[in-house]
Amino acid sequence: xxxxxxxxxxxxxxxxxxxxxxxxxxxxxxxxxxxxxxxxxxxxxxxxxxxxxxxxxxxxxxxxxxxxxxxxxxxxxxxxxxxxxxxxxxxxxxxxxxxxxxxxxxxxxxxxxxxxxxxxxxxxxxxxxxxxxxxxxxxxxxxxxxxxxxxxxxxxxxxxxxxxxxxxxxxxxxxxxxxxxxxxxxxxxxxxxxxxxxxxxxxxxxxxxxxxxxxxxxxxxxxxxxxxxxxxxxxxxxxxxxxxxxxxxxxxxxxxxxxxxxxxxxxxxxxxxxxxxxxxxxxxxxxxxxxxxxxxxxxxxxxxxxxxxxxxxxxxxxxxxxxxxxx
Amino acid sequence: xxxxxxxxxxxxxxxxxxxxxxxxxxxxxxxxxxxxxxxxxxxxxxxxxxxxxxxxxxxxxxxxxxxxxxxxxxxxxxxxxxxxxxxxxxxxxxxxxxxxxxxxxxxxxxxxxxxxxxxxxxxxxxxxxxxxxxxxxxxxxxxxxxxxxxxxxxxxxxxxxxxxxxxxxxxxxxxxxxxxxxxxxxxxxxxxxxxxxxxxxxxxxxxxxxxxxxxxxxxxxxxxxxxxxxxxxxxxxxxxxxxxxxxxxxxxxxxxxxxxxxxxxxxxxxxxxxxxxxxxxxxxxxxxxxxxxxxxxxxxxxxxxxxxxxxxxxxxxxxxxxxxxxxxxxxxxxxxxxxxxxxxxxxxxxxxxxxxxxxxxxxxxxxxxxxxxxxxxxxxxxxx
Numbered sequence: 001x002x003x004x005x006x007x008x009x010x011x012x013x014x015x016x017x018x019x020x021x022x023x024x025x026x027x028x029x030x031x032x033x034x035x036x037x038x039x040x041x042x043x044x045x046x047x048x049x050x051x052x053x054x055x056x057x058x059x060x061x062x063x064x065x066x067x068x069x070x071x072x073x074x075x076x077x078x079x080x081x082x083x084x085x086x087x088x089x090x091x092x093x094x095x096x097x098x099x100x101x102x103x104x105x106x107x108x109x110x111x112x113x114x115x116x117x118x119x120x121x122x123x124x125x126x127x128x129x130x131x132x133x134x135x136x137x138x139x140x141x142x143x144x145x146x147x148x149x150x151x152x153x154x155x156x157x158x159x160x161x162x163x164x165x166x167x168x169x170x171x172x173x174x175x176x177x178x179x180x181x182x183x184x185x186x187x188x189x190x191x192x193x194x195x196x197x198x199x200x201x202x203x204x205x206x207x208x209x210x211x212x213x214x215x216x217x218x219x220x221x222x223x224x225x226x227x228x229x230x231x232x233x234x235x236x237x238x239x240x241x242x243x244x245x246x247x248x249x250x251x252x253x254x255x256x257x258x259x260x261x262x263x264x265x266x267x268x269x270x271x272x273x274x275x276x277x278x279x280x281x282x283x284x285x286x287x288x289x290x291x292x293x294x295x296x297x298x299x300x301x302x303x304x305x306x307x308x309x310x311x312x313x314x315x316x317x318x319x320x321x322x323x324x325x326x327x
Numbered sequence: 328x329x330x331x332x333x334x335x336x337x338x339x340x341x342x343x344x345x346x347x348x349x350x351x352x353x354x355x356x357x358x359x360x361x362x363x364x365x366x367x368x369x370x371x372x373x374x375x376x377x378x379x380x381x382x383x384x385x386x387x388x389x390x391x392x393x394x395x396x397x398x399x400x401x402x403x404x405x406x407x408x409x410x411x412x413x414x415x416x417x418x419x420x421x422x423x424x425x426x427x428x429x430x431x432x433x434x435x436x437x438x439x440x441x442x443x444x445x446x447x448x449x450x451x452x453x454x455x456x457x458x459x460x461x462x463x464x465x466x467x468x469x470x471x472x473x474x475x476x477x478x479x480x481x482x483x484x485x486x487x488x489x490x491x492x493x494x495x496x497x498x499x500x501x502x503x504x505x506x507x508x509x510x511x512x513x514x515x516x517x518x519x520x521x522x523x524x525x526x527x528x529x530x531x532x533x534x535x536x537x538x539x540x541x542x543x544x545x546x547x548x549x550x551x552x553x554x555x556x557x558x559x560x561x562x563x564x565x566x567x568x569x570x571x572x573x574x575x576x577x578x579x580x581x582x583x584x585x586x587x588x589x590x591x592x593x594x595x596x597x598x599x600x601x602x603x604x605x606x607x608x609x610x611x612x613x614x615x616x617x618x619x620x621x622x623x624x625x626x627x628x629x630x631x632x633x634x635x636x637x638x639x640x641x642x643x644x645x646x647x648x649x650x651x652x653x654x655x656x657x658x659x660x661x662x663x664x665x666x667x668x669x670x671x672x673x674x675x676x677x678x679x680x681x682x683x684x685x686x687x688x689x690x691x692x693x694x695x696x697x698x699x700x701x702x703x704x705x706x707x708x709x710x711x
Contacts, residue, residue: 033606034522040514041523041531044580047573048534051541051549058552111446119443128447135454137627137695139634141662142684145669146457149677191453198450222436245540252542254637255662259669280544284640295556302548306541313540317533 055303062296070300075265076282078297079290085297087304089265093182093276094305097257098250100186100271101193106243108190109197116198117205118227129202136195144259147188148180152260155179155187159272174272180262183271185278188256193246200245204238205231237319244316248309254280279305376428386424390416414445461685468682478647478664483671490683492649496564496658497690500643501633503568503653504575509625512579519580520587521609538577546573547638555642562644564653567660570638575628582624586617619701626698630691636662661687 063070065083073086112132116125156179163174212230221229232239257278263285264275283298290298394413418441426434476489515535519528550570554560590613598608614621639645644657645667659667661683668680 027604027606029604029606033609034518037514037518037522038527040511041518041527043511044515044531044538044576045534047576048538050553051545051573054549054552054557055545058556108446108449111443112450115443115447119440120447131451131454134692134695135450137630137634137691138454138457139636139662139687139691141634141636141665142457142461142688145665145680145684146460148669150456150460194450222432224436224439225432227439248540252540252544254542254544255666259666280542280637283544283548284637287641295551299548299552302545306545309540309542309545310537313537314533316540317536321533 051306055299055306058296059300059303062293062300065293066297074267076286076297078286078294083293083297087279087301089267090277090279090282090301091304092267093261094251094278094280094308096271096276097182097185097189097278098247100183101189101250102243102247104187104190105193105197105246106239109194109242109246110201110239112194112198113201113205114227114231116202118223118231129199132195132198135191136199140192140253141255141259143188143192144256147184147256148259151188152179152184155184159183162272170269172272173270177274178262179272180260180274181270181272182261182268182276185257185261186271188260189250189253192253192256193249196249197242197246200242201235201239204235204242208234237322241316241319244312244319248313248316251312252280252305252309253278254284257281258284279308378425378428382424383421386420387417390414390420417441418445458688461681461688464678464681465685466682468678469685473679473682474686477649479649481647483676484673486675486678488679490661490664490679490686492646493659493661493664493683494686495649495651496643496653496660497633497662499651499653500564500568500571500639500658500660501629503565504571504632505625505629507568507572508575508579508628512576513583513621515576515580516583516587517609517614519584521605521613535577535580538573539581541574542637543570543574543635544637544641546570547641549573550638551641561655562642562657563655564643564650564658567639567643567658568653570642571632571635574635574638575632578628578631579625582627583617583621586620586624587613589620590616619704623698623702626694626701630694630698633694634662634687634691636660636666639663640666661690 062078062083066085067082068075068084068086070086072088073084074088076085076089077083078085112128116129116132120128156176159174159179160176162172166172167174208231212234213226216226216229258281261277261281262274263277263281265277266275268275279301283302286294286298391413393416394409397412398409418438421441422434422438425437472487473489474494475491476487477492478488478490479492481488515531519532522528523531547570550566550573554566554569555562560566594612594616595608598612599605603611639660640663643660643663645663646657646659650656650658665680665683665687668676668683
């Protein structure tokens with residue numbers, strides 16, 4: 001900051017001097033402004049670095065004091081003396097609920113994107129696009145409230161049905177308890193990540209070269225064949241990166257999980273029965289009771305979540321960026 | 328018999344278009360012998376038989392009737408099941424009918440169309456339900472008293488109380504966050520569009536993208552570890568605002584960048600040719616041209632952070648009393664209020680949670696609508 005304020009001083013002094021010197025000198029206003037905007041950009045980078053550094057510092061403190069194995073311990077007693085905690089359950093719950101969300105959301109999102117870009121009449125398409133954007137604006141806590149007070153009591157019928165037909169697999173066995181399970185969380189997350197996947201894929205589908213579509217139509221292809229032969233191959237990398245953006249959202253979602261899930265530190269093979277937990281949910285629900293060590297432990301788990309989302313989002317952005325160079 | 332023959336011929340011809348694309352000019356001669364068949368068979372074969380126009384509506388009515396019938400006979404309680412059965416019957420009947428009359432390719436086309444339409448319905452249902460539940464359960468609780476009183480001294484099972492303290496907290500935190508985030512976001516976008524070249528700009532672009540994906544709880548943990556645990560400040564609205572600012576910055580950068588890129592280069596060149604310094608060109612020409620889009624982006628970012636709960640839990644802590652000073656002591660906020668009331672688990676608290684959720688959703692929808700209104704109003708000037 002001090003550098004930018006002292007810099008302008010010599011420039012006015014050089015002002016009355018010979019012409020060539022003035023032309024080559026950068027104007028003081030320009031120097032301040034470009035310095036400020038560059039500084040703002042660097043601030044963003046510094047914030048990203050600071051997030052990683054500060055979380056790592058606290059995480060190292062916590063992991064040093066940890067008596068259990070950070071990766072494989074099945075309990076979370078960070079406030080005990082000595083502290084024992086591990087992220088195995090949280091990692092399992094986070095990945096399982098996000099995968100359920102992806103499996104449910106991606107096909108539907110691609111369907112809606114196709115609906116908007118290729119199937120719906122123009123008027124309806126605009127309205128649907130607007131509704132999808134609104135869906136994205138609803139705060140997660142309201143999804144959580146709706147999930148806990150409306151979805152949970154209304155979904156038990158589906159779970160009993162799944163139990164009747166697929167209960168033998170073990171994955172879908174259901175004991176009739178309130179449906180506050182990873183499956184419900186996955187369904188809720190699927191609804192929440194639909195908008196982002198839809199809006200990204202929709203944009204990509206709209207960019208499909210018109211010539212390709214018209215060529216397919218001219219050969220007598222039906223609408224579905226046009227979509228299958230031109231739109232989907234063109235949009236494949238877009239669908240992948242949009243799904244990964246949605247995955248990043250699902251991994252880090254806090255409130256919807258914290259309200260719906262009834263947490264327990266165990267890995268339950270059945271996704272329909274309660275139990276399990278996710279990183280973000282565990283942080284939100286344990287925070288108020290956490291002491292100094294408890295907080296450090298929560299920050300350590302937050303660091304794992306941070307790295308996970310960084311990886312997923314970075315990969316998604318790289319795919320998009322590569323595609324941009326390509327087209 | 329003739330139906331089957333025609334169907335087979337259709338099937339045989341189905342892959343032909345894709346084959347001719349590869350063959351190029353020679354494809355037409357290859358297609359000739361196949362085409363002469365239908366011509367000699369008579370004029371009716373030139374056009375494929377099609378289902379009559381009323382067929383989809385008829386099939387829909389029929390399948391609804393079957394769904395209701397099965398529902399009544401099977402004694403199924405849930406209306407959702409009736410609907411599902413009707414939908415399945417509709418899809419199956421359409422597929423069978425179309426493949427019998429129009430051929431397999433048309434049938435697959437109709438199947439895909441009904442799948443696409445049903446995915447649209449699947450997406451609209453939860454939103455409709457969510458909005459409906461929030462309005463129906465929220466409206467009874469919203470009153471002038473509810474908006475102008477705090478929760479001070481109200482026990483969890485008691486009726487009454489209000490969200491004044493939460494509204495106050497939300498407004499202060501959002502304003503503080505935008506005071507921090509908007510200048511940094513705007514300047515970064517200006518740097519990326521007007522100045523940025525080379526590796527630094529590429530790194531910033533990449534990390535801004537990655538930053539949009541940071542979970543809100545991680546931003547909260549970062550401010551917790553730095554501001555509260557390391558620097559020793561207490562819980563306050565300002566600490567929450569810091570985390571919200573981190574979440575807001577990348578959104579502002581992204582939207583502003585898009586808008587600045589839309590400003591025609593001729594405007595910049597014309598101003599520069601007149602000898603205007605670059606920074607004045609940016610301030611007086613580029614930014615005013617794009618101001619509509621920038622405002623829209625900022626409003627959408629505001630709507631996004633106004634609903635954030637996770638960092639508020641960690642940093643603002645929550646309070647039942649009115650605290651008008653965001654720099655000192657615990658505050659509340661609307662999303663946090665919803666969460667706290669939900670966690671209390673009594674009917675009176677649930678009612679308050681729904682009412683507060685309704686107020687929050689209305690607030691965010693207003694922000695959204697205003698943002699879109701500005702976008703539409705300013706569109707002809709900047710969106711050229």
